[in-house]
Amino acid sequence: MRILHIVTGLASGGAERQLHLLLRHLPAHQQCEVLALTNPGTVAAALRADGITVHHLGMRGNRDLGALPRLARLVRAGRYDIVHTHLYRAGLYGRLAARLAGVRAVVATEHSLHAGVIEGRPVTRGVKGLYLAAERLGTTTVAVSRQVAQTLHAWGVPQARVELIPNGIDAARYHHPPADRAGTRARLRAELGLPQDGWVIGGIGRLVPGKRFAVLLEALAGLDGAARLVLIGEGPERAALERRADELGVRDRLVLTGERDDVPDLLTALDVLAAPSTEETFGLGVLEGLAAGLPVRHSACPALDELPPGAAPQARRIPSEAAAYTAALRDLRDLRHLCRPDGLGADPLPRPAAVGHYDIVRVAADLGALYDRLVRA
Structure with a gap:
């Protein structure tokens, strides 16, 4: 055929x-x-x-x-x-x-x-x-x-x-044995200019207005200077996001990776995945974050809405507003530091049922x- x-x-x-x-x-x-x-x-x-x-x-x-x-x-x-x-x-x-x-x-x-x-x-x-x-x-x-x-x-x-x-999603590609994951995380953080013990927030998707990545820039401005934001993707909104980061004084804390074909590896460099879009028809990036063992904070994900509430316990839906993301990300960071006072990356979360379903x-x-x-x- x-x-x-x-x-x-x-x-x-x-x-x-x-x-x-x-x-x-x-x-x-x-x-x-x-x-x-x-x-x-x-x-x-x-x-x-x-x-x-x-x-x-x-x-x-x-x-x-x-x-x-x-x-x-x-x-x-x-x-x-x-x-x-x-x-x-x-x-x-x-x-x-x-x-x-x-x-x-x-x-x-x-x-x-x-x-x-x-x-x-x-x-x-x-x-x-x-x-x-x-x-x-x-x-x-x-x-x-x-x-x-x-x-x-x-x-x-x-x-x-x-x-x-x-x-x-190719669930198998997001699984990294602990030793491999630690090495990949350290290598990519060094490549991207991220502090090894820093708090790194990530977003995935085309840089277009509908993804609302400017919300994450405003949330980043409300976090302390150790936090970083990594946006994985490319698109026509890149220059506007850079200008907004300059206006907010966080340009040196923003990393734009451009188009990449190693997204499963890049996710090991993150501590949390954030998805402020309100116009998703599926929510693929949210599932990728879950498959990588990350906590996820999102504003729309039809893929999860169609499953029972317990299918993804590490994902939480919040309003697509800077204040809501600042508070949620700060809470996650404080929890991470409570669990790992040394500041090193936490182990990945268990893979939820939603990942297997898709x-x-x-x-x-x-x-x-x-x-x-x-x-x-």
């Missing part, structure tokens, strides 16, 4: 990293290739390192209609059994190109969809109309959470066309079964 995944870009965002992870765990008989409409970033390099063919269409913008016939020709030449699109622009162009090329099974995953927001942008009447027109060209739309599925239904997408398959092996098996059903049909 030949499958082409079409994605808007391959920078190191949540949807892009999720695609990479899925391709590592799909059944062996499902041979996948990836096409990026634009911006083949670090995830493209990682996919190629895994032996996966990556195409780059070189699309110049949302209205580059000349890209459509090129895309259709590539799909037709590849003789794919399934085309699977990811993210809004890829969903528009990819589903139409797949139909023009004669592909009968066309899947799209909705990674970031709310009632009035898609991928961090407001949903206008035109955006919604285009989305629904493209959706009708597909076979199945995959929702990564019940929240996304409910939004699709509210927009008028029939329930029979929606499949709920959540995001997943293990990528289970999620990829569900997606593979969907592909098999579509091809048989």
Whole structure:
């Protein structure tokens, strides 16, 4: 079975990293290739390192209609059994190109969809109309959470066309034996210029307004000078965050790592994961923090909302306000110092049930079964 995944870009965002992870765990008989409409970033390099063919269409913008016939020709030449699109622009162009090329099974995953927001942008009447027109060209739309599925239904997408398959995490990659973890933690703290015995807060995700990382900068300003903030990711909000850090007087306590493909290792350098976003459709970063054994303070995580309360006892939901994060982070720091007066990093917390529920092996098996059903049909 030949499958082409079409994605808007391959920078190191949540949807892009999720695609990479899925391709590592799909059944062996499902041979996948990836096409990026634009911006083949670090995830493209990682996919190629895994032996996966990556195409780059070189699309110049949302209205580059000349890209459509090129895309259709590539799909037709590849003789794919399934085309699977990811993210809004890829969903528009990819589903139409797949139909023009004669592909009968066309899947799209909705990674970031709310009632009035898609991928961090407001949903206008035109955006919604285009989305629904493209959706009708597909076979199945995959929702990564019940929240996304409910939004699709509210927009008028029939329930029979929606499949709920959540995001997943490679739980095994976040487990470090104690000696290895201590060494990795020390090495990465030195690399990032972090004090070995300091209190380090972390955030994961694209540097975009919806992630609300400025809340963490304001919280950092309310903590003592030994605290540091590490933001793992890249995006258009980088310069604005740097300016805000300057205004708050905490620029020298902020570390921006840029795009990284070693997130499981980077998490060993942290003491707590903070996620102030209020517009999550899944909450992948929260689960990554839990898998790494970190306490987590977050403001939205549909993935946890769909599980019993005891599935992640080390995660606590708090308002997306600087004062709330300052208080919560200070309490965690004081507890850490009470447990470890020497100031050294605490041992990782036990892995909660939520991590096992969203293990990528289970999620990829569900997606593979969907592909098999579509091809048989």
